[in-house]
Amino acid sequence: MEDSVFEISAKMVTVEVVDEKTGQMYRRQLPIDYYENANCLRLQGENLDGSFSQLVFYTARGLERIQDLIGHGPDEDSCGTH
Numbered sequence: 001m002e003d004s005v006f007e008i009s010a011k012m013v014t015v016e017v018v019d020e021k022t023g024q025m026y027r028r029q030l031p032i033d034y035y036e037n038a039n040c041l042r043l044q045g046e047n048l049d050g051s052f053s054q055l056v057f058y059t060a061r062g063l064e065r066i067q068d069l070i071g072h073g074p075d076e077d078s079c080g081t082h
Helices: 060-069
Strands: 007-010 013-018 025-030 033-037 040-046 052-058
Touching: 052 060
Parallel strands: none
Antiparallel strands: 007 033, 013 025, 033 040, 040 052
């Protein structure tokens, strides 16, 4: 992400795939809520029965922060104890 952009969000995503057999490209717009920041990328939508569903992909930084929050991080301050 660019330095001046801290988060990205959208109500629609575009998925682009190339078929393995034919090599043909397909593009679809899907009603999926998209959210991204330095810690994670989150996709939210409805599953087949219409109930809420989400996928969250954490960055390395996001995983480190989660480990710190649940008490599994290092025992020293990463900011130099200031």
